Amino acid sequence: MSFLIPCPNCGERSVYEFRFGAEVKSRPSAGSPSEDWLRYTYVKQNESGVQKEWWYHRMGCRQWFIAVRNTATNEVLSTSLPEEKPGGTSS
């Protein structure tokens, strides 16, 4: 089922206007061992349920933002502008 995402700037738009980034992860500090960086790069919770994730409004305001979405139902519970730039999300 297709769904709508309320962009923090543009309001509700079709999911196809957006690019999905990835689940939100905390980035290791610069001096962390390579094991931490490999875990940060590859390991995913891949939650079946509510997760916090990065989205990009590619056909609108071109802003990266955070959505809280239920990945089992695609229900978007909330969206907000990030406090930091997305690090390491694929685009």
Add this chain to the structure above:
Amino acid sequence: MQLFSHERMWRSHELKSRYDAVIIGAGVHGLATAYYLGKDHGLRDVALLEKSYLGAGNSGRNTAIVRANYRTAEGVAFYDASLKLYEEMSSELGWNVLLNQCGHLTLAHTDSAINGLRVRAETNRFLGVDSRIIGPDEIHKLVPTLDLSRRPRYPILAALYHPPGGIIRHDAVVWGYARACDRMGIEIHPFTEAVGIRMDGQSVSGVVTNRGEISTRVVANCTAGWASKVCQMVRVPLPIVTYPLQACVTEPLKPFLDKVIVSATLHVYVNQTDRGELVIGAEIDPYQSYSMKSTLPTLEQMATYTLELFPQLHGVKVLRQWAGICDMTPDFAPIISGVESLKGFYLDVGWGTYGFKAGPIAGRCLASLIATGETPKLIAPFSLSRFRQDRLVGEKAAAAVSH
């Protein structure tokens, strides 16, 4: 005279309290693993747990294409071994899986795509897989209905022709394996969901199901899109993201297409079944999800791109559209291995959009790993530890994904 067979394909069982091995997920991978545990290694005290009916997951949702024309040496050897097992399957199981090696064409619409196919053709031939580049004249002879006109957008310049590729009846593969497993005494438990896995220190000790608890020292996770959920039960982190992949089938038409046609540029693959229906597959959905509901934009995309190849199909009606959920790894290669931190726990996951065609060989290799403790050479590149060592495989000839 008895017109209809009353033979049971597999029997129902009460769940026992102990098995030598428990396999979670009774799709083609789980079934093949159980089959080869029984056949090659005489391990028959095995339970297959399936949360729904047999073949409810991706084994019954894929587009039934088999091929071996991958790009990496690891991938080609592995999928070629799987195709050979599919070739022998009907006679081995005494059960017709309707394999039709009608030939498989991957189309190139740009010069760079031709270069990519050339690498694949050379790698394939070097490894003994029948695969070559053909031009528009030969494509036209093989598929006269394909639109080869010199249009500016997406012209068909060449194709990678893979004669042994084709289609198979995927339900028959599931049923055939299930029947063979049942005859060896392996128990198949549909509608039995694993809800927890018991651990005893650093070893697996049992599985909790909705029908009771089982003790066992061996658990294999063969659950495709749900792989992360099962691994969360034992806190084994995976580099997997679950994405839906959609497909559709049209109303039956007179036979007009007897090859599998794939276009990576157009993200579409088409074949005509023996019943005349066109089976059309799409690219994975553009966002992570466990939802198996289909979407209109993807249907429009499948229709648009199919019409680029076969404009004469305009007006053909779609009968059904569906989705399966795919466990995508970052290098488009699977994970088949044990787990260092947990003895007795095995993974056959990360099958993304290419799992069905690999089922037999994945099952045979995993069974060998479980029974002997030795990692077969074919699956050595596909261990979970490669993500800790940063040694990825990079299979760029996987279908249904953008690279």
